[in-house]
Amino acid sequence: MKGGTLPFLGGDQAAEVASDAPAGDDPVMAKVGDVEIRRSEVVKFAESIPNIPQEQIDLILPELVGQVVDLKLITKEATTSGLGNDPEVQKRVRDVKERILVEIFLNRALEKEVTDEAVEKAYQDYLIANPPVREVSARHILVEKEETGKDLIKQLDEGADFATLAKEHSTGPSGPGGGDLGFFQAEQMVKPFSDAAFGMKVGEHTIAPVQTRFGWHVIKVDAERDSEQPTKEQLDGQLRSELSRSAYESIVENLKNGVEIEIIGAEAEEAAPAENEEKPEGEKKPASE
Incomplete structure (x- = not known):
């Protein structure tokens, strides 16, 4: 089968897309030698393309199959030619690996901290700190x-x-x-x-x-x-964000303990003293005036 051009292809989208769907629910849409390309793989490729509405993916799958075939052919040729040992390729692989490691590490660490129980406690603390007015x-x-x-x-x-x-x-x-x-x-x-x-x-x-x-x-x-206090559901996103930020800062501080860190070439600027002078508030206008 001859592949088409790659009008949607760009950047990281050129990476090979893996399939996680069960084979029985995931029909083969093409073959490149002995390699099968299943529907889920084409769907993932479509989802990686910016500005394609989810509801239109099924309509463009036949067109995208050819592009995934092209990617398989290019990947095979690049691997056969030894491009995987190229310093630029290895550097980019290391960069991607580092980002993935950081993302998964933080996601798993934050999942342990930002629990439903933690959100409930944060909500109760909020109610105490912000009583009805x-x-x-x-x-x-x-x-x-x-x-x-x-x-x-x-x-x-x-x-x-x-x-x-x-x-x-x-x-x-x-x-x-x-x-x-x-x-x-x-x-x-x-x-x-x-x-x-x-x-x-x-x-x-x-x-x-x-x-x-x-x-x-x-x-x-x-x-x-x-005044009516907000429900936990209304504050859920805010509370989880605050818990995540606090947990992240704690994780980073713990990782820094015992590690000598030097920022080369950066001069720390002295923080400006806080201005504690109280400024008179301007008068406020009655609500409907």
């Missing part, structure tokens, strides 16, 4: 003058509806929605606003207008709750 749902009416705010509070004390007043008087974008800001945490708002909102009980409104750089606020708390 109080959140409140509030409405507000933003006005330009303190006197306007005082008048609105007087109307609320007399039984006026907060949402209606917000729609009629608030200058903020939440006004048309009755001043509703939804749930938020304390650090999401400027401090005077947060202090007032988190200092009230559900159903209460401020007894005096609260001033921020945006103007004067009349605030009412509608509800409160604790």
Whole structure:
């Protein structure tokens, strides 16, 4: 059988592809002398080619058989010619072997450390370190003058509806929605606003207008709750990544023990001293403003 050209071939894809599938489920698609080329071998070759969608592999297998045949012929000729003893070939084989050794060593070492039990413990530690945070749902009416705010509070004390007043008087974008800001945490708002909102009980409104750089606020708390903590499933990838990183660092540090290591020609740079000066945080804008 005559092989075709190799339009997809490049780099490491020229390596011979081995077959792991059982012979009974893996029909022979070609022969090169006494060497059989099975379907699984052609599939693996196809999977090594970039930008070929998985669902299209079956469609292009007949075309790729010829390319795998060509590879077999080239490999046989290169081996017969003694190219395996070429220094460049041997160096590249050593490089590939080193990468494979590192990959398999680390995979097996990390599998022992990043277990389901370790992930569960890391998750529980996360929950302890990140407890639920109080959140409140509030409405507000933003006005330009303190006197306007005082008048609105007087109307609320007399039984006026907060949402209606917000729609009629608030200058903020939440006004048309009755001043509703939804749930938020304390650090999401400027401090005077947060202090007032988190200092009230559900159903209460401020007894005096609260001033921020945006103007004067009349605030009412509608509800409160604790923030929802993420599930283990939501954090699984993050936790496994952190465990893997920690295990890798531990493995490398243990390997360095007792080994004299010298980096030739590299001058260590002195680390710049940490800046501990605390910088004032800028005010944050209310969530919907």
